[in-house]
Amino acid sequence: MDHQRRATPTASMVLTRWLMAVWIVLLVLLLAEPGSAQPNDLADNTNNFPIQSFCGGTAPISLSNLIKNRNSTLDELRIKLLSKRAFYARAQALSAGNSVFAVAQCRNYLSTDECAGCFDAAVSKLVNCVEGIGAYVFLDNCFVRYEDFADFYNNPTVSEDGVGTPKSYCGNQSASQPITTFNLEVGRLLSDIRDATPKTSNFYVASTRQITSDNTTMYAFAQCVENTSLTICQTCMNTAYNRLFNCLPSTKGKFFDLGCVARYSDTPFFNENQTTNIINVLKGEVGAQSNMVPIIAGAIGGVVLLFLILVLWILYRLRTKSKKTEEADLKGAINYNYKDLQLATNDFSEENILGKGGYGEVFKAILDDNSIVAVKKLQVQHARVKEEFQNEVMLISNVHHRNLLRLLGWSSDGSDLLLVLEYMPNGSLDQFLWGAKRGTLDWKQRFEIVYGIAKGLTHLHNEFHIKIIHRDIKSSNILLGDDFKPKIADFGLARFQPEDQTHISTKFAGTLGYTAPEYALGGRLSEKVDTYSYGVVILEIVSGRRSTEVKSDSSSPYLLEHAWRLYEEKTHMKFIDETLDLYQYELEHAMKIIEIGLLCTQSPVSIRPTMSEVVLMLQDRELLANRQLTRPTTFANNHDRRITIGSSNSIGAPNIK
Numbered sequence: 001m002d003h004q005r006r007a008t009p010t011a012s013m014v015l016t017r018w019l020m021a022v023w024i025v026l027l028v029l030l031l032a033e034p035g036s037a038q039p040n041d042l043a044d045n046t047n048n049f050p051i052q053s054f055c056g057g058t059a060p061i062s063l064s065n066l067i068k069n070r071n072s073t074l075d076e077l078r079i080k081l082l083s084k085r086a087f088y089a090r091a092q093a094l095s096a097g098n099s100v101f102a103v104a105q106c107r108n109y110l111s112t113d114e115c116a117g118c119f120d121a122a123v124s125k126l127v128n129c130v131e132g133i134g135a136y137v138f139l140d141n142c143f144v145r146y147e148d149f150a151d152f153y154n155n156p157t158v159s160e161d162g163v164g165t166p167k168s169y170c171g172n173q174s175a176s177q178p179i180t181t182f183n184l185e186v187g188r189l190l191s192d193i194r195d196a197t198p199k200t201s202n203f204y205v206a207s208t209r210q211i212t213s214d215n216t217t218m219y220a221f222a223q224c225v226e227n228t229s230l231t232i233c234q235t236c237m238n239t240a241y242n243r244l245f246n247c248l249p250s251t252k253g254k255f256f257d258l259g260c261v262a263r264y265s266d267t268p269f270f271n272e273n274q275t276t277n278i279i280n281v282l283k284g285e286v287g288a289q290s291n292m293v294p295i296i297a298g299a300i301g302g303v304v305l306l307f308l309i310l311v312l313w314i315l316y317r318l319r320t321k322s323k324k325t326e327e328a329d330l331k332g333a334i335n336y337n338y339k340d341l342q343l344a345t346n347d348f349s350e351e352n353i354l355g356k357g358g359y360g361e362v363f364k365a366i367l368d369d370n371s372i373v374a375v376k377k378l379q380v381q382h383a384r385v386k387e388e389f390q391n392e393v394m395l396i397s398n399v400h401h402r403n404l405l406r407l408l409g410w411s412s413d414g415s416d417l418l419l420v421l422e423y424m425p426n427g428s429l430d431q432f433l434w435g436a437k438r439g440t441l442d443w444k445q446r447f448e449i450v451y452g453i454a455k456g457l458t459h460l461h462n463e464f465h466i467k468i469i470h471r472d473i474k475s476s477n478i479l480l481g482d483d484f485k486p487k488i489a490d491f492g493l494a495r496f497q498p499e500d501q502t503h504i505s506t507k508f509a510g511t512l513g514y515t516a517p518e519y520a521l522g523g524r525l526s527e528k529v530d531t532y533s534y535g536v537v538i539l540e541i542v543s544g545r546r547s548t549e550v551k552s553d554s555s556s557p558y559l560l561e562h563a564w565r566l567y568e569e570k571t572h573m574k575f576i577d578e579t580l581d582l583y584q585y586e587l588e589h590a591m592k593i594i595e596i597g598l599l600c601t602q603s604p605v606s607i608r609p610t611m612s613e614v615v616l617m618l619q620d621r622e623l624l625a626n627r628q629l630t631r632p633t634t635f636a637n638n639h640d641r642r643i644t645i646g647s648s649n650s651i652g653a654p655n656i657k
Helices: 002-007 011-031 063-083 112-126 179-199 230-245 278-282 293-318 338-344 384-397 443-463 517-522 528-543 559-568 584-600 611-619
Strands: 052-055 088-093 100-106 135-138 142-147 167-170 204-211 216-224 252-256 260-265 324-326 334-336 353-357 360-366 372-378 407-411 417-422 478-480 486-488 628-630 642-644
Touching (some): 063 088, 112 135, 112 142, 179 204, 179 230, 204 278, 216 230, 230 252, 230 260, 338 360, 338 372, 443 478, 443 486, 443 528, 443 584, 517 528, 528 559, 584 628
Parallel strands (some): 334 407
Antiparallel strands (some): 088 100, 204 216, 216 260, 252 260, 324 334, 353 360, 360 372, 407 417, 628 642
16 A cells, blocks of 8 residues: 555646656757757748739730730649649730730749749739730749730740839848958859859759858859740849849848849748759759769760761752751841742842832742741942841841841842841831821821830830940831831841941931931931931821921921921921821820920930830820920021920910020
């Protein structure tokens, strides 16, 4: 009995043992290494908030068809991301007009469910875009984009309305001392992911770096759009590196653009086992295998490849007729056989001529596959042109924008230099303003043409890696597609004129009536020369009258002078094309466009807007308010008359000073 009493614990003994256990746990926690419960950003992978979004401003032909096609592509994207457990997906819907091409990409450190959750968050933002035919949303962990053209799949920098990128964000917490060491180590990490990302098969890198000075681990990743080119990826990564390096010594930084994203942080946003072996990538190694099997397999594969190449080369040489070959150095432009193009144009016959311009004649051509193209036969005015022709073709073929005429190919093996271009079935704008098709364009179509030309010129001036000044913007150089969307022709061709040295040469290559006075008279060339010509084209579009037309019964015989006189007299409503039957809001809009046209043609050059500024004015008319107009340079006493836009209560009425 005594033994049993000693073996049975009392309530006080149980309480004592429980208190001792709690004390031991607390002691372990107190003695644990500080920082073992490091905060992290992994929770961000399920909390998705848009950090940048954009809705295009170009109205769809049919809003209901656009929404139907957009929703169809977004549904298809989600299915592909989930069913294929992919991080990148594309989809398209082409029915009933307003085609939609869409793409989605998640960060590779996400799970399938996290990727789908991020996609859903992006879509919830995108579905609110109902005014334009393109939109995109960036989140930390994914992006989704759709457009009404497919070019952006492989070249994400191509855009119609896409503005606002690249962007970078820097954290508000600076690193602890020493900052010099922190900047050096993180700078090396950023440099490594910049160099490694374009070298990986999926354009993705995630890496960590230990900062020994304060026992901190830095996390960084970078990702380019999967289907883009190595060159575009590398260019985008260079920009990302420069932006993020400028964030230092901040402990966090983010960068995103239409072509790539990058991020670094002192708190983890991916797991340690999700890193990329950057050392092997930078050395040119795909993996870490060191056995001989891959080497032997590679050697055998190389021999087989060489044999196949030899067979294909022999077959190529045996062909009796060369159709066309892809030129890798020309970024996809096709080198056509001269005789094939000669046959396709019926030996460049008169009945196949589409038009004639300062750079040569343009012919309609039907190729072997029954596709229709336009062939421009360049008028070569100096021998050096042929030597530089391929370099110029390479430059032009790299320019991709929905409002710039696409170069499809070229030929230089005959007696002439030929460019193969998109065929535009509706011809040039001038035919719709005062030619055979006069009066068939309504106001909405005219405004879309005004806006599209501005977007195309902005791309040439600011968004391409080389500034291209057109120098010959005029209505006959604006071509219209089936949907009456404008495309600028003949950009980049000024180099083919004699004595040019650079793409911004001062050699005159314009058309009188459209050319800015400082360029025509003094040879002073800048992008504002294109702005002036664009302003003249705007006035032609609104009035339906050509700039060089002279009216002997008017006190202001020339178009530009006529527009100014009517505006000065507050009667510029009379300037609008009489074939237009406008509603009140369209009438008010047209008078605002006249103001933009006059703003583009004013002088001095310094107060003439850039084309990017013009695009913003077309998007937001309020930006015109309180800007001053000066009388165009070609008139006497230019600086005697100034008008402040929007200073009167009446619609469009000027205030003369």
